Amino acid sequence: DTGVSQDPRHKITKRGQNVTFRCDPISEHNRLYWYRQTLGQGPEFLTYFQNEAQLEKSRLLSDRFSAERPKGSFSTLEIQRTEQGDSAMYLCASSLDGGFFSDTQYFGPGTRLTVL
Amino acid sequence: GQQLNQSPQSMFIQEGEDVSMNCTSSSIFNTWLWYKQEPGEGPVLLIALYKAGELTSNGRLTAQFGITRKDSFLNISASIPSDVGIYFCAGLYDKVIFGPGTSLSVIP
Numbered sequence: 001d002t003g004v005s006q007d008p009r010h011k012i013t014k015r016g017q018n019v020t021f022r023c024d025p026i027s028e029h030n031r032l033y034w035y036r037q038t039l040g041q042g043p044e045f046l047t048y049f050q051n052e053a054q055l056e057k058s059r060l061l062s063d064r065f066s067a068e069r070p071k072g073s074f075s076t077l078e079i080q081r082t083e084q085g086d087s088a089m090y091l092c093a094s095s096l097d098g099g100f101f102s103d104t105q106y107f108g109p110g111t112r113l114t115v116l
Numbered sequence: 117g118q119q120l121n122q123s124p125q126s127m128f129i130q131e132g133e134d135v136s137m138n139c140t141s142s143s144i145f146n147t148w149l150w151y152k153q154e155p156g157e158g159p160v161l162l163i164a165l166y167k168a169g170e171l172t173s174n175g176r177l178t179a180q181f182g183i184t185r186k187d188s189f190l191n192i193s194a195s196i197p198s199d200v201g202i203y204f205c206a207g208l209y210d211k212v213i214f215g216p217g218t219s220l221s222v223i224p
Contacts, residue, residue, distance in 0.1 A: 004158075006158075033212075040216070040217075041216055041217075042120075042204045042206070042214030042215055042216055042217055043159065043204075043214050044214070045211055045212065045213075048211075056211065091158050091159070093158075104147075104149065104161065104164045105149075105161070105212060106161060107151075107158035107159045107160070107161075108158050109156075109157050109158045110156075110157070110158045112156070
């Protein structure tokens with residue numbers, strides 16, 4: 001399977017704990033995105049990387065959230081001191097930088113986070 | 117900020133019927149994308165539109181990029197049960213903005 005993969009698929013944690021999610025993009029894609037999706041809503045942009053550089057962060061990404069893409073390949077999203085409001089599906093997407101008009105993103109299956 | 121509206125919010129149709137849904141915005145976009153999402157999965161790209169006025173088909177799906185660059189529609193012909201899911205439009209300008217989705221249910 002050469003699509004975007006995410007691990008784990010599901011995570012249940014207690015409030016206050018730290019969690020880390022991993023995303024492996026499509027191998028030749030140089031852009032990687034993180035989104036959050038709550039029930040009944042479309043995905044909301046969190047942050048994105050061009051190779052290893054984090055180029056943009058949404059105001060949704062509080063100080064408790066940090067994302068890395070150390071070698072320009074896989075990425076991790078860490079949430080510290082989780083809160084119940086962090087419960088959501090966290091989606092990763094990747095794209096090949098084809099220029100301004102062709103940023104077609106392909107999504108992974110997501111990580112469903114439940115904070116108790 | 118930029119926001120997308122999708123209509124209808126949900127649809128219940130008989131198998132074999134055609135479906136039409138649209139996406140509008142007060143902002144201009146350079147690219148329109150249509151995704152389908154099934155429960156517990158990530159969105160899957162259906163159609164990408166890159167040019168105002170462009171009409172693109174993918175099997176039974178047809179989508180158009182509005183002339184004003186502020187809207188797009190998606191049609192599904194001869195619906196089948198596996199078309200069930202949530203359909204999201206997404207517009208790209210400097211980043212991708214997703215609509216709230218149209219939930220499609222197909223009654224066999």
